[in-house]
Amino acid sequence: MFLGTSRKLKTEMSRPHILALPFPAQGHVIPLMELSLCLTKHGFRVTFVNTDHTHNRLINALPENSIGDGIRLLSIPDGLEPGEDRNDIGKLCAAMPKVMPGKLEELIEEINRVEEDKLVCVIADANIGFALEVAEKMKIKKAAFWPAAVATLAFFYNIPKMIDDGIIDSNGTPFKKQMIQFAPNTPEIDSTNFIWTNIGGGLAQKILFDYTNKNREAVKVADTFIGNSTYDFEPEAFNLVPNMLPIGPLLASNRQGNSTGHFWQEDSACLEWLDQQQPNSVIYVAFGSFTVIDKIQFQELALGLELTNKPFLWVVRPDITDGANEAFPDGFEERVANRGKMVGWAPQQKVLSHPSIACFFSHCGWNSTMEGLSNGLPFLCWPYFADQFIDESYICDVWKVGLRFKRDESGIITREEIKSKIDQVVGDEKFKGRALALKETAIETVKEGGQSNKCFNKFIEWIKA
Known part of the structure; x- marks a missing residue:
C-alpha cells in the first residue's frame, strides 16, 4: 500500500x-x-x-x-x-x-x-x-x-x-x-x-x-x-x-490497557463477566495467536478446567483446534455455564489487570509474560514453539512465579495434571508474592x-x- x-x-x-x-x-x-x-x-x-x-x-x-x-x-x-x-x-x-x-x-x-x-x-x-x-x-x-x-x-x-x-x-x-x-x-x-x-x-x-x-x-x-x-x-x-x-x-x-495491533476482534463482553466474579478467583487461559492443540489434548484441557471447580475465562481462537466450537467434550459447555466463559479473543491487558484474575495459564510468549508480570500474576506454562520454552524457564526456574506441566507417556497433559498444577499455583501464596514483587519492579523501571x-x-x- x-x-x-x-x-x-x-x-x-x-x-x-x-x-x-x-x-x-x-x-x-x-x-x-x-x-x-x-x-x-x-x-x-x-x-x-x-x-x-x-x-x-x-x-x-x-x-x-x-x-x-x-x-x-x-x-x-x-x-x-x-x-x-x-x-x-x-x-x-x-x-x-x-x-x-x-x-x-x-x-x-x-x-x-x-x-x-x-x-x-x-x-x-x-x-x-x-x-x-x-x-x-x-x-x-x-x-x-x-x-x-x-x-x-x-x-x-x-x-x-x-x-x-x-x-x-x-x-x-x-x-x-x-x-x-x-x-x-x-x-x-x-x-x-x-x-x-x-x-x-x-x-x-x-x-x-x-x-x-x-x-x-x-x-x-x-x-x-x-x-x-x-x-x-x-x-x-x-x-x-x-x-x-x-x-x-x-x-x-x-x-x-488499550493495547493495539491485534489480529482478532476483541470480545469486551468478558470484562463485564469478570466484574461479577470474586477477587482473585478466575483462571485466565490464553495461548496467543499461533498455538494449535489437537482434539484429544483440547478435550483434556477443557475437562481439566472443569475439574478445578474454579471460574475460568478461556480464549478459544477459531483456529486453535479442528472445528474449535464443536470440539468441546459432550455437555461441557452446559456443565460449566455458571462459572466458565469462552471467547474468541480477549482484551488481554484489561483482563490481566482485572482484580478477579488469580493466575495466567499461558503459552509464555514474551508479550504475555511481560503483561502477566506487570500485573503481578502467577503463571501456568503451556509453551508451544519458538522462544516460549526460554520464557517458561524464566517463569518456573529463575523467577519462580509459575509451574510447568508434565506430559504422560503418550505426550498428553492430562486433566488431573491440569487440575493439580492449577491448585498448586493458586493455593501457594509464595507464587503470588514473588509475582507482585516483579510487578513493582516493572512499574518502577518504566x-x-x-x-x-x-x-x-x-x-x-x-x-x-
Missing part, C-alpha cells in the same frame, strides 16, 4: 518522522506498536509498515479510531501468494528477503519524495535484519528493536560457539538431547526445543537457522539496539548482550527516573540529535 492510498499526507505540522517495521507476527507487531505510540507522545510521527497480509488483519480487527493521530499504517508485500499459509514460518522467512527489501526501498524513496517530513530513522524488528541493511544503504539512522527476552538474543549470539562446542551441526541440528545454559540465572534450554528445531523440521529448520544467522549479522549495522525488557528481570542475559538498551516492559508504561525510562529518553535524544 503506497502513499496514494494513505490519509493525512501533509496535514500535520512538521514532526520528526520514523518508519517502523515489525516481523509479521502478533507477538512482534504489538510491542513495536506500543513503542510507536510512546514515540507519538514525544512528538514523533510514525509510518508503521506491515506486510499486506498482516495489514489487512490489523485493519479488520481495529475498533474505530483506536490508533493515535501520529501513526499511519502502510504495507508492502511479503513475497508469498495471497492464499499461501503465513503460519508456515519457514516458507515466510524464505520469501520475505527476496521481495521486501526492494519494496521497502521504493516506499522510503516515495515518502522522502512526496512528503515534507522526510524520514529521520528506521526502527526495524531485529528479526527483519534486511530492513536495517536497506536503511544503511539509504543513509538513514537505524535502530534494531528486540521484542523478546534478551536471553533469546543471547542464545542466537551463541550459535557460533554451539557449533564450535559440538552442540549443533552447521544446519542447527543438535547432536544429542541435553540442557544448555549460557550463564547462571538464565534459562536452561533443552536442545530439542531450540527455536529452529521446534518450529519446523527438515527444510523449514534449515531455512530458519540460516535466516537467524543472517539476521544476527545484519543487526550489526544498526546504530542502536533497544529491547522490550528490563535489566532487573534478566541481568545476567543483559551482561551477555552488552549493547542492548532496555526500554521495557513497554506494556507496563501503558496502564490504560516510570520517570526508572532505568528503562532513562534508556527510552536516551533513545529519543539519539533520534532527535
Whole structure:
C-alpha cells in the first residue's frame, strides 16, 4: 500500500518522522506498536509498515479510531501468494528477503519524495535484519528493536560457539538431547526445543537457522539496539548482550490497557463477566495467536478446567483446534455455564489487570509474560514453539512465579495434571508474592527516573540529535 492510498499526507505540522517495521507476527507487531505510540507522545510521527497480509488483519480487527493521530499504517508485500499459509514460518522467512527489501526501498524513496517530513530513522524488528541493511544503504539512522527476552538474543549470539562446542551441526541440528545454559540465572534450554528445531523440521529448520544467522549479522549495522525488557528481570542475559538498551516492559508504561495491533476482534463482553466474579478467583487461559492443540489434548484441557471447580475465562481462537466450537467434550459447555466463559479473543491487558484474575495459564510468549508480570500474576506454562520454552524457564526456574506441566507417556497433559498444577499455583501464596514483587519492579523501571525510562529518553535524544 503506497502513499496514494494513505490519509493525512501533509496535514500535520512538521514532526520528526520514523518508519517502523515489525516481523509479521502478533507477538512482534504489538510491542513495536506500543513503542510507536510512546514515540507519538514525544512528538514523533510514525509510518508503521506491515506486510499486506498482516495489514489487512490489523485493519479488520481495529475498533474505530483506536490508533493515535501520529501513526499511519502502510504495507508492502511479503513475497508469498495471497492464499499461501503465513503460519508456515519457514516458507515466510524464505520469501520475505527476496521481495521486501526492494519494496521497502521504493516506499522510503516515495515518502522522502512526496512528503515534507522526510524520514529521520528506521526502527526495524531485529528479526527483519534486511530492513536495517536497506536503511544503511539509504543513509538513514537505524535502530534494531528486540521484542523478546534478551536471553533469546543471547542464545542466537551463541550459535557460533554451539557449533564450535559440538552442540549443533552447521544446519542447527543438535547432536544429542541435553540442557544448555549460557550463564547462571538464565534459562536452561533443552536442545530439542531450540527455536529452529521446534518450529519446523527438515527444510523449514534449515531455512530458519540460516535466516537467524543472517539476521544476527545484519543487526550489526544498526546504530542502536533497544529491547522490550528490563535489566532487573534478566541481568545476567543483559551482561551477555552488552549493547542492548532496555526500554521495557513497554506494556507496563501503558496502564490504560488499550493495547493495539491485534489480529482478532476483541470480545469486551468478558470484562463485564469478570466484574461479577470474586477477587482473585478466575483462571485466565490464553495461548496467543499461533498455538494449535489437537482434539484429544483440547478435550483434556477443557475437562481439566472443569475439574478445578474454579471460574475460568478461556480464549478459544477459531483456529486453535479442528472445528474449535464443536470440539468441546459432550455437555461441557452446559456443565460449566455458571462459572466458565469462552471467547474468541480477549482484551488481554484489561483482563490481566482485572482484580478477579488469580493466575495466567499461558503459552509464555514474551508479550504475555511481560503483561502477566506487570500485573503481578502467577503463571501456568503451556509453551508451544519458538522462544516460549526460554520464557517458561524464566517463569518456573529463575523467577519462580509459575509451574510447568508434565506430559504422560503418550505426550498428553492430562486433566488431573491440569487440575493439580492449577491448585498448586493458586493455593501457594509464595507464587503470588514473588509475582507482585516483579510487578513493582516493572512499574518502577518504566516510570520517570526508572532505568528503562532513562534508556527510552536516551533513545529519543539519539533520534532527535
